[in-house]
Amino acid sequence: xxxxxxxxxxxxxxxxIFLALSITGGRSFAPTxxxxxxxxxxxxxxxSSRKGHAALPKSSTLYNQGNAWKQQRRSPKQWIASHLxxxxxxxxxxxxxxxxxxxxxxxxxxxxxLESTSxxxxxPPKSPLDYIVSQDFRSDVKNRRAVYKSDWVDGFKDLKKCxxxxxxxxxxxxxxxxxxxxxSSLITHNTLGIVEYMxxxxxxxxxxxxxxxxPMAFIxxxxxxxxxxxxxxxxxxxxxxxxxxxxxxxGIWTSVLFIILGLGGAGSLIRFCTxxxxxxxxxxxxxNFIYEAVRSLRRNFAEADPxxxxxxxxxxxxAWGTWFLTARTAAFEYSRFFNQKxxxxxxxFGPVSVFVAMSLLNMQRVIKKMGVxxxxxxxxxxxxxxxxxxxxLNAIPTKLKLLCALPAVLLCGxxxxxxxxxxxxxxxxxxxxKKPVAYNLDMVALGLVTLGxxxxxxxxxxxxxxxxxxxxxxxxELRYNEETGEPEVAKVTETRLTGFxxxxxIFCTLGLLPVLSFVPIPVVSGVFMFLGCKxxxxxxxxxxxxxxxxxxxxxxxxHPILQIGRAKSAAFTALQIACLSGLWAFKQNNNTAIxxxxxxxxxxxxxTFILPKFFTEKELTALGDPTPE
Numbered sequence: 001x002x003x004x005x006x007x008x009x010x011x012x013x014x015x016x017i018f019l020a021l022s023i024t025g026g027r028s029f030a031p032t033x034x035x036x037x038x039x040x041x042x043x044x045x046x047x048s049s050r051k052g053h054a055a056l057p058k059s060s061t062l063y064n065q066g067n068a069w070k071q072q073r074r075s076p077k078q079w080i081a082s083h084l085x086x087x088x089x090x091x092x093x094x095x096x097x098x099x100x101x102x103x104x105x106x107x108x109x110x111x112x113x114l115e116s117t118s119x120x121x122x123x124p125p126k127s128p129l130d131y132i133v134s135q136d137f138r139s140d141v142k143n144r145r146a147v148y149k150s151d152w153v154d155g156f157k158d159l160k161k162c163x164x165x166x167x168x169x170x171x172x173x174x175x176x177x178x179x180x181x182x183x184s185s186l187i188t189h190n191t192l193g194i195v196e197y198m199x200x201x202x203x204x205x206x207x208x209x210x211x212x213x214x215p216m217a218f219i220x221x222x223x224x225x226x227x228x229x230x231x232x233x234x235x236x237x238x239x240x241x242x243x244x245x246x247x248x249x250x251g252i253w254t255s256v257l258f259i260i261l262g263l264g265g266a267g268s269l270i271r272f273c274t275x276x277x278x279x280x281x282x283x284x285x286x287x288n289f290i291y292e293a294v295r296s297l298r299r300n301f302a303e304a305d306p307x308x309x310x311x312x313x314x315x316x317x318x319a320w321g322t323w324f325l326t327a328r329t330a331a332f333e334y335s336r337f338f339n340q341k342x343x344x345x346x347x348x349f350g351p352v353s354v355f356v357a358m359s360l361l362n363m364q365r366v367i368k369k370m371g372v373x374x375x376x377x378x379x380x381x382x383x384x385x386x387x388x389x390x391x392x393l394n395a396i397p398t399k400l401k402l403l404c405a406l407p408a409v410l411l412c413g414x415x416x417x418x419x420x421x422x423x424x425x426x427x428x429x430x431x432x433x434k435k436p437v438a439y440n441l442d443m444v445a446l447g448l449v450t451l452g453x454x455x456x457x458x459x460x461x462x463x464x465x466x467x468x469x470x471x472x473x474x475x476x477e478l479r480y481n482e483e484t485g486e487p488e489v490a491k492v493t494e495t496r497l498t499g500f501x502x503x504x505x506i507f508c509t510l511g512l513l514p515v516l517s518f519v520p521i522p523v524v525s526g527v528f529m530f531l532g533c534k535x536x537x538x539x540x541x542x543x544x545x546x547x548x549x550x551x552x553x554x555x556x557x558x559h560p561i562l563q564i565g566r567a568k569s570a571a572f573t574a575l576q577i578a579c580l581s582g583l584w585a586f587k588q589n590n591n592t593a594i595x596x597x598x599x600x601x602x603x604x605x606x607x608t609f610i611l612p613k614f615f616t617e618k619e620l621t622a623l624g625d626p627t628p629e
Contacts, residue, residue, distance in 0.1 A: 134265030140438035144213050147435050151215055155497030162498050164348030165474035169502045171355045172470055173220055174509065175527040177201040178375055178516065179292060180221040184459065185384070187230045191243060192459055193384045194377050197221055198510055200458035204449045205503025208461075212445040213438025215496040216472050217426045219446060220464035223288035224418060224596070227587050228411055229459065231594030244387075244457045245395040246404060251454025252393075253408030258415055259447035267439030270420040275625045276611070277603040279541035280579050281421055285465055286539070287584065289532030293319065293525040300373070314370045315522040318358055322526025325354040327533065333478065334487060340480075348474070351530075355523060362520040373521045377513045391457040407594060414597030415462055419446055422463030431472050432489040466531045471498065540624060544573045563622040572615065572623055579603060 155162050181197030201220060208219050232250065236243045261267075297319055300312040329350025333343045362372055383389065393401075420439060427437050446462070453460055472492060479490040509516070536542055547555065548570050555561055561569045583603075587596045611620065612627065620626055 132260070133263050134440070136265030136268060137263050137440040137444070140213055140267075140436075140441040143436035144438045144441060151435075151494065151496045154493055155495030158493045158495075161475055161477070161493050162495070162501075164345075164352075165471070165498050166501050166505070167352045168348065168474060169218075169467065169471055169498065170505050171352055171527065172531065173201065173205070173218065173464075173467055173502055174198075174506055175524050176220055176222075176464075176467075176531075177506065178377075178519075179296075179524050179528060180223070180226055180459075182376065182521075183292065184226060184229065187226075188233045188243075190384045191233065192229070194375070195381060195383060195510070195513075196457075197459050198506060200453055200461060202503045202507035202510070203458075204453060204461040205506070206500055207449050207452070208445055209496045209499035209503065211448065213441030214423050214426055215499055216433065216468065216475070216492075216494055217423045217442070218464045218467040218471055218499060218502075219419075219449065219461040220467050221459055222285070222418065222462050222464060223292065224285070224414060224587070225460050225462050227593045227596055228414060231590070231592075231596070232407065234590060235594060241400070242395055244391045245393060246400070248391040248393055248454045248457055249396070249401050249404035250408050250411060251450055251460060253405040254411045254415065254460075255447045255451035255454060257408060257412040257447075258450065259444050261412070261416065262440045262443030262447060265440055266416070267420060267443055270424060270439060271628045272608060273417070273421065273424075273604055274607055274628060275540070276576065276607045277417075278421055278425070279539050280576050280583070280603055281417065281600065282425070282465060282535055282539055283542055283576075283580055284583050284587075286532045286535040286542075287580075289466065289528050289535070293528035293532070296521060296525045296528075311371050314367060315372050315520070318362065318372065318520055319522035319526040319529065322354060322358050322523050323529040323533075326351045326526065326530045329354060330530075330534075355527065358523045358526070359519050362523070363518060375516050375519050375521060375524070377516045379514055381510050381513065387457075389456050391455065393455075410595060410597045411460075413601050415446065415450075416443075417597075417600050419443065419463035422465040422468050425465055426468050426472055430489075431476070431492060433472075433492055433494060435494050466535045470531075470534065474498075541573065541576050544569060545577070548573060560622045560624070564619045568615065568619055569623065572619075575606075575611075579606065 177197045177200075178194055181192070181194035184197065185193035204219055209215055229247075232247065233243055235241075236246050297312070297316055300315045301309065304312045329346055331347075332350060333347040335343060337343070361367060362374070419442065423437075423439060423442050427433060450460055475493045475495070475498065477490045477492070478487040480486075481488045544560070547559070547561065548566065552562060552566075583596075583599060586592050586599050607625075615623075617627060
């Protein structure tokens with residue numbers, strides 16, 4: 001290679017460039033390059049200083065900075081590789097300490113080609129699945145796979161806890177299936193009845209417990225899903241369309257959308273659903289349970305002979321007694337009577353005993369002659385209208401199949417809110433669960449379950465907040481904290497065994513349909529009232545409605561009214577009441593029921609864009625609703 005004399009003019013230009021790099025962000029590069037080509041006049045030299053100037057003192061900033069650069073220096077190749085993502089041929093010294101080598105273009109191209117080929121070999125091209133399946137979903141699968149075996153083993157190790165939980169949750173899950181099946185039978189004119197709801201509840205519950213990410217959460221028929229199905233049935237009836245093919249294609253599209261959301265990691269978006277939305281949504285679920293119970297009891301008075309209201313009042317007494325005794329036995333663990341072992345036994349088996357006792361009471365001759373209504377179930381297993389299990393998907397043209405994607409978007413929104421809110425309530429820190437969460441895996445599991453139910457024309461299931469909370473509480477072991485004087489969670493047995501067995505027993509009940517005909521409808525109504533009231537407990541929105549009228553000195557020290565004032569707390573509560581009223585009115589209207597799921601999404605919009613204009617972040621934090629990051 002030909003040697004050239006150093007060009008000091010070029011060197012001065014290079015020094016200016018290096019100085020600019022050091023000021024604008026290349027601070028680690030410029031001094032390093034200067035140090036690499038040591039010049040006797042360089043101020044960063046080891047022992048010499050620039051000619052005509054005194055050497056820098058060791059205490060000076062520039063001297064220390066130069067030494068720091070020397071210790072942490074990187075070659076130009078390393079700097080360019082880290083900042084530009086490329087590798088080039090190194091600078092080489094040719095005739096002089098300041099001259100830079102002219103790179104061999106052919107060799108450089110060969111080097112870059114060789115290294116890029118090596119890099120491609122290290123990182124193979126992504127497959128199409130890599131663009132669909134997010135890292136969040138992969139993490140969910142990995143985390144839950146690590147504890148999948150213990151999800152079953154832990155249940156078998158704690159059978160003393162599992163047996164009473166299964167017995168109570170069996171009735172807690174059977175009651176909604178039977179009740180919603182009865183209501184659906186009336187609305188859809190026996191198109192979807194009790195048998196369909198029980199079959200769907202059992203099969204989907206068992207499948208979900210096997211593949212879900214959070215086994216402590218249950219899926220079940222909900223009033224919101226029933227409202228959507230009712231709206232879809234009315235629409236098909238008005239337009240003269242076959243219900244089951246439309247129903248199946250809406251479900252298929254919903255499952256596809258929901259699976260895509262789960263694979264894409266959309267479960268992380270639930271963090272934007274704050275306590276404001278949770279409380280309004282859970283209040284809506286609570287009111288729906290209580291409303292269905294009251295409507296059933298009111299029907300007795302409306303259809304009875306005005307001159308003889310004995311039967312309606314007896315039904316009301318049975319329903320009230322079921323609710324009161326179930327609530328008292330479920331809360332007996334917190335009482336001060338007897339020892340802990342007796343209190344736990346009453347809490348575990350009390351609700352089941354009440355259900356059985358009230359049903360036996362109705363069979364007594366004195367009450368039986370009152371004519372209290374019992375569940376209307378078929379004598380043998382048969383789908384409504386004697387139809388086959390699988391729906392004919394080609395009974396409608398392709399255009400209608402594609403148009404079914406429109407209502408599927410609304411149903412997908414309802415599933416997203418209902419499912420993730422229910423699972424998040426289970427995953428709350430207060431429940432002291434130890435195993436990892438898996439929101440995206442839960443969504444994919446529900447999507448697969450929905451797909452199977454749609455092919456069979458069975459009612460859709462979704463996250464059941466009430467049943468899920470009861471499952472967690474049934475598997476919780478409490479201990480008394482002597483310092484606070486309050487019970488606290490000692491441990492929770494997190495298992496798939498209870499969920500699977502509860503729904504397996506419901507499936508077995510299909511072979512005992514004649515036995516269900518002895519269960520009084522008021523008993524089911526009482527269970528509904530208990531579940532609705534249970535969901536209300538711990539809802540600060542509903543608590544604030546009454547606390548607005550409480551004297552300040554009787555409030556807890558950290559209460560929002562004491563921090564931000566009564567006016568701001570009342571305004572926040574009034575807005576939640578308005579949202580709840582709007583959702584309820586929208587759901588109850590037959591003309592808008594099918595669009596009801598889209599309205600729930602507006603709760604998140606109101607919280608994200610409207611509330612911050614009227615409440616500061618400090619006020620929202622005091623109300624327990626801080627803005628998510």
